[in-house]
Amino acid sequence: MKSKSKLNSEFVANCTCFNLRKATRAITKVFDDALKPSGLYSTQFSLLAAISVMDSATISNLSQALIMDRTTLTRNLNPLQENGWVEVSPGEDRRTKNLSLTKSGKKVLGKAMVPWKQTQKQIVESLGKKRWEDLMGQLTFAVNKVNPY
Amino acid sequence: MKSKSKLNSEFVANCTCFNLRKATRAITKVFDDALKPSGLYSTQFSLLAAISVMDSATISNLSQALIMDRTTLTRNLNPLQENGWVEVSPGEDRRTKNLSLTKSGKKVLGKAMVPWKQTQKQIVESLGKKRWEDLMGQLTFAVNKVNPY
DNA sequence: TCATAATAAGAGTATATACACGTAATTTGC
DNA sequence: GCAAATTACGTGTATATACTCTTATTATGA
Numbered sequence: 001m002k003s004k005s006k007l008n009s010e011f012v013a014n015c016t017c018f019n020l021r022k023a024t025r026a027i028t029k030v031f032d033d034a035l036k037p038s039g040l041y042s043t044q045f046s047l048l049a050a051i052s053v054m055d056s057a058t059i060s061n062l063s064q065a066l067i068m069d070r071t072t073l074t075r076n077l078n079p080l081q082e083n084g085w086v087e088v089s090p091g092e093d094r095r096t097k098n099l100s101l102t103k104s105g106k107k108v109l110g111k112a113m114v115p116w117k118q119t120q121k122q123i124v125e126s127l128g129k130k131r132w133e134d135l136m137g138q139l140t141f142a143v144n145k146v147n148p149y
Numbered sequence: 150m151k152s153k154s155k156l157n158s159e160f161v162a163n164c165t166c167f168n169l170r171k172a173t174r175a176i177t178k179v180f181d182d183a184l185k186p187s188g189l190y191s192t193q194f195s196l197l198a199a200i201s202v203m204d205s206a207t208i209s210n211l212s213q214a215l216i217m218d219r220t221t222l223t224r225n226l227n228p229l230q231e232n233g234w235v236e237v238s239p240g241e242d243r244r245t246k247n248l249s250l251t252k253s254g255k256k257v258l259g260k261a262m263v264p265w266k267q268t269q270k271q272i273v274e275s276l277g278k279k280r281w282e283d284l285m286g287q288l289t290f291a292v293n294k295v296n297p298y
Numbered sequence: 299t300c301a302t303a304a305t306a307a308g309a310g311t312a313t314a315t316a317c318a319c320g321t322a323a324t325t326t327g328c
Numbered sequence: 329g330c331a332a333a334t335t336a337c338g339t340g341t342a343t344a345t346a347c348t349c350t351t352a353t354t355a356t357g358a
Binding site: 190192193217218219220221224225227228242243244245 | 313317
Binding site for chain 1: 342343344345346347348352353354
């Protein structure tokens, strides 16, 4: 049988948070599956890519850019360091630390870019370019509305 | 100083997965803050609300409706059971388990509905009704595109 | 200068998420 | 009727997320 169960009641069906989290689970799975051969999770791919384009990324810097709690970022960096993809060096200020990709980190990021591009393209086409652009715009709008930084 | 760092490079700025996750972090924080006095996380609120509107919710049933891995759902139910909000009873099939809210679960859900409504209203107004409706529609569209069920 | 405030970061704790693997119960097909 | 496939669920393990509390360093101001 296994009918497609629908959730009614406004508290579930209309909840902005629930719908965002649900879509995030679904989309993350698509990217995770595609990136699997590269050895990266989609979250790790984004983190490596963010470090690679930031000039002088510190923990706080990066956490603000990602709208991610600073302690979350620290925790997420652990497996990347253990895999030798990210290097942590002392910053100018003795309180800060500079993050950068190692040669190995650049390599794995480069490898993962291939399936990333495929997946991204597939999703944009699947939604339709206009709908995808609208979605991105609305996400950005929402983030800017609720994020104080 | 703390300049608003922007992330360029298509792999970050355009990534569907990254943008969804970022927005989810931001919005989840808004709901979590609002629901804090109720003692529920927004995820737990959604889960309790989902159980309350499903008739005969089993683990697999619910996990499909939420597009959440079955084992994730099992894990997420643990704190709800420990708090005495969710009751697990044997299903008709001896393999299945029925989930339902306890009296205490209904009470805490009811209490949390007040700040939920406020926050939801605030976010809809903040985005504008049309933009919010578009966003929800696109999330649903995307989920239906990538989700096999 | 020196006490205080602000900033940068880590550790403890707890929840959220899902994959791989394993077990029990039911269904299917011969 | 019974072996094999399917279904429902749990555990081990690992990553993602963020709050609270704490430490070290830098900046401020009287």
